[in-house]
Ligand SMILES: [Zn+2]
């Protein structure tokens with residue numbers, strides 16, 4: 592640690608990003624809060640990352656829809672934690688209440704959850720873009736912050752401008768199921784196809800609920816010539 596970092600840690604010691612307890616090391620969460628988080632661990636579907644309650648009988652380790660080859664724009668999809676009462680406060684404060692300091696810890700989780708994706712090979716990290724009016728209001732894109740931290744950890748380039756969200760939509764939480772697909776239909780456009788053409792892209796977001804937003808963005812990039820798209824999110828609503 593540099594002298595400057597030593598000085599900062601004396602006056603601003605690292606705190607648990609959930610409960611605020613002072614930590615001896617900058618681990619993000621205190622042991623109690625860490626133990627409450629439900630990390631997604633094996634066994635899970637090797638393609639879509641959906642966790643299994645018990646290991647499947649098939650040695651392929653695929654869920655029913657992946658075995659049936661249900662169409663998906665993602666090569667692989669992974670998430671670090673279950674979206675539940677223990678992870679929700681962390682993600683909501685990160686998204687809406689300026690807790691941008693959470694980005695580093697959450698990106699560490701993304702990096703770990705992305706192991707299979709890194710093994711397959713990735714050329715570019717792309718965060719899900721916000722519509723500019725929402726960006727002005729919130730002042731930061733939570734997915735962009737995660738992508739920036741992940742870029743530093745993996746050494747992979749991050750692109751913030753190739754894809755844009757050109758239509759303002761109602762928040763997805765107001766809809767369910769099929770309405771969510773309709774709500775985000777055609778909202779993304781690729782502004783700079785030359786930046787993604789032939790590239791293996793990993794798309795970053797904070798939470799995957801039904802996956803409609805991520806899928807729509809992936810489809811836009813695939814039609815613009817991306818070689819493959821993976822989805823990597825901090826949390827996921829698991830069935
Ligand atoms: Zn804590």
Ligand SMILES: [Zn+2]
Nearest residue numbers: 636639654657
């Ligand atoms: Zn699957």
